[in-house]
Amino acid sequence: MHRLDARALARHCLRGWKAACAASLLILATASAASAVTTPAVPGSPDLRDPKVPASIPNISGTWFTRGFNPLTKPDDGSPTPWQPWTKEAFDKRQKAQKDGAPMVDPTAACLPSGIPRLIAAPYPLQIIQTPDKVVFLYEVQHLFRVIHMNAKHPANPGRSFMGHSVGHWEGDTLVIDTVGLNMMTQVDESGTLHSDQLRVVERIRKTADGTLEDRFTIHDPKAFTKPWTAVRTFNFQPDLRFLEYICEENNRNAPDATGVLRKF
Amino acid sequence: MSKTIARTTALAAALSLAAGFAQAAEPYIAGVWQVAKPLAAARTLEGKAPPLKPEAAKLHQQRIAARKAGKLEDGADLCLPVGVPRLMTVPGPMMVLQTGRQISFVHEFNHSLRLIYMNEELKPAADLEPTFLGASAGRWEGDTLVVETAGFRGDTWIDHTGLPKSDNLKVTERIRLIDKGATLENRITIDDAETYTRPWTMRVTYRRAPAGTVLKEDICALKLPMAAHVRDITD
Numbered sequence: 001m002h003r004l005d006a007r008a009l010a011r012h013c014l015r016g017w018k019a020a021c022a023a024s025l026l027i028l029a030t031a032s033a034a035s036a037v038t039t040p041a042v043p044g045s046p047d048l049r050d051p052k053v054p055a056s057i058p059n060i061s062g063t064w065f066t067r068g069f070n071p072l073t074k075p076d077d078g079s080p081t082p083w084q085p086w087t088k089e090a091f092d093k094r095q096k097a098q099k100d101g102a103p104m105v106d107p108t109a110a111c112l113p114s115g116i117p118r119l120i121a122a123p124y125p126l127q128i129i130q131t132p133d134k135v136v137f138l139y140e141v142q143h144l145f146r147v148i149h150m151n152a153k154h155p156a157n158p159g160r161s162f163m164g165h166s167v168g169h170w171e172g173d174t175l176v177i178d179t180v181g182l183n184m185m186t187q188v189d190e191s192g193t194l195h196s197d198q199l200r201v202v203e204r205i206r207k208t209a210d211g212t213l214e215d216r217f218t219i220h221d222p223k224a225f226t227k228p229w230t231a232v233r234t235f236n237f238q239p240d241l242r243f244l245e246y247i248c249e250e251n252n253r254n255a256p257d258a259t260g261v262l263r264k265f
Numbered sequence: 266m267s268k269t270i271a272r273t274t275a276l277a278a279a280l281s282l283a284a285g286f287a288q289a290a291e292p293y294i295a296g297v298w299q300v301a302k303p304l305a306a307a308r309t310l311e312g313k314a315p316p317l318k319p320e321a322a323k324l325h326q327q328r329i330a331a332r333k334a335g336k337l338e339d340g341a342d343l344c345l346p347v348g349v350p351r352l353m354t355v356p357g358p359m360m361v362l363q364t365g366r367q368i369s370f371v372h373e374f375n376h377s378l379r380l381i382y383m384n385e386e387l388k389p390a391a392d393l394e395p396t397f398l399g400a401s402a403g404r405w406e407g408d409t410l411v412v413e414t415a416g417f418r419g420d421t422w423i424d425h426t427g428l429p430k431s432d433n434l435k436v437t438e439r440i441r442l443i444d445k446g447a448t449l450e451n452r453i454t455i456d457d458a459e460t461y462t463r464p465w466t467m468r469v470t471y472r473r474a475p476a477g478t479v480l481k482e483d484i485c486a487l488k489l490p491m492a493a494h495v496r497d498i499t500d
Contacts, residue, residue: 045365045366046366047364047365047366048362048364048366048367049364050295050362050363050364051293051363051364051365052293052295061364105494105495107495109491110486110489110491110492110494110495111344111486111489111491111492112484112486112487112492112495113484127369127380129362129364129369131295131362136360136362136369136371138369138371138378138380142376143346143376143377143378145371145376145378145480147360147479147480149479161482162482162484163482184497185495185497242380242382243378243380245346245396245397245398247345247346247397248486249343249344249345249485249486249489250345
């Protein structure tokens with residue numbers, strides 16, 4: 001039940017940008033990681049690997065769930081976010097608008113994908129499925145998916161999309177993902193960290209000694225930040241966790257109406 | 266003691282060998298597929314109109330007329346999931362991901378996901394939370410992937426024309442490779458005593474998408490009026 005409550009709350013948080021909501025979510029999500037609703041284990045391996053993936057390839061497949069949620073994504077080393085003046089100004093403006101009870105439009109309130117890198121921090125389960133030439137991420141939130149093309153190159157013109165174009169390769173036990181071609185309809189995080197059209201995200205994903213999954217992602221965006229910076233999100237392995245059906249379009253309680261006015265809860 | 270260990274080891278080896286053979290015997294249906302012929306309207310295997318009960322037939326005719334008049338409210342236009350089996354008939358590539366534990370259907374269309382949990386019993390309908398796509402359990406029967414799906418909400422249709430179903434629908438799909446692996450066949454049985462006079466079966470086939478086919482990002486929500494306000498978040 002905890003998990004359901006946390007997720008129901010998360011839906012409103014993601015749409016509504018409510019700080020209080022996010023704070024309670026942080027507590028709930030942390031609690032729910034320990035007491036999640038699960039279904040009986042299926043006999044056999046909890047892995048989600050295509051049988052044709054060679055055994056020599058590291059295994060990060062399975063169902064994962066974030067270890068607590070924080071709407072703000074910031075450098076992991078404790079240093080301040082290396083803002084360019086305009087991203088700092090935009091962030092402060094969004095924070096103030098929220099405090100004043102009139103939050104600015106969040107693209108996810110219009111049921112648009114949170115995109116990369118914001119999706120990495122989503123407080124919903126995800127699955128990682130390994131195939132011989134791809135790593136596919138499936139997400140409960142907005143039934144999104146991401147395809148990582150292994151040992152491939154970006155096309156000359158990757159276009160622009162919410163998920164961008166991702167290529168990956170293994171460096172020892174670490175999956176390195178390079179993502180380019182991201183559009184301008186996303187935020188770096190829920191709090192209102194913005195990016196420019198130069199955004200490139202490099203993720204380093206590996207299992208840690210305690211069996212959790214770590215995604216260290218570096219934001220390269222010289223127009224938005226004075227230098228690259230790295231954030232971290234970690235995930236618990238929850239092989240028996242099942243996706244719930246998440247239909248944003250059915251319950252847009254906090255979406256802007258046809259005139260762009262944001263409705264209140 | 267050592268004899269027991271030896272026996273256990275031998276048994277485990279035999280079992281894993283058997284499991285290995287069982288796995289090797291399972292067809293490999295992973296890859297990117299595409300509906301061979303977009304389905305205009307669902308038909309039985311005999312090519313006949315589905316055996317609708319009178320009330321449901323009336324509703325279907327109303328929907329067909331509304332579609333003609335451009336007045337049919339189709340959930341797909343609101344970016345809602347189109348349900349099962351309609352999702353299995355949409356145009357656009359479908360990526361099948363195959364693992365021992367789960368078979369996943371990843372559709373380009375409205376980035377739709379269907380997760381089929383393998384080798385487990387489907388819960389009784391009363392225990393399933395009604396959803397657009399229902400809950401699915403799968404198993405291999407020889408060369409055929411059998412997927413049972415139930416636990417539906419009533420507000421989706423069998424096909425694009427608005428062929429009705431109730432929320433007591435049970436769908437059984439029998440999916441297998443034919444044409445030496447060039448085609449994936451899906452025989453879909455519709456069991457819905459509220460809507461039809463008897464269970465009936467429709468057939469959909471998929472061809473392998475050309476090598477290198479990548480699923481595009483199909484964000485239906487971009488078509489909704491509210492998306493107009495977030496064309497560029499920095500504006």
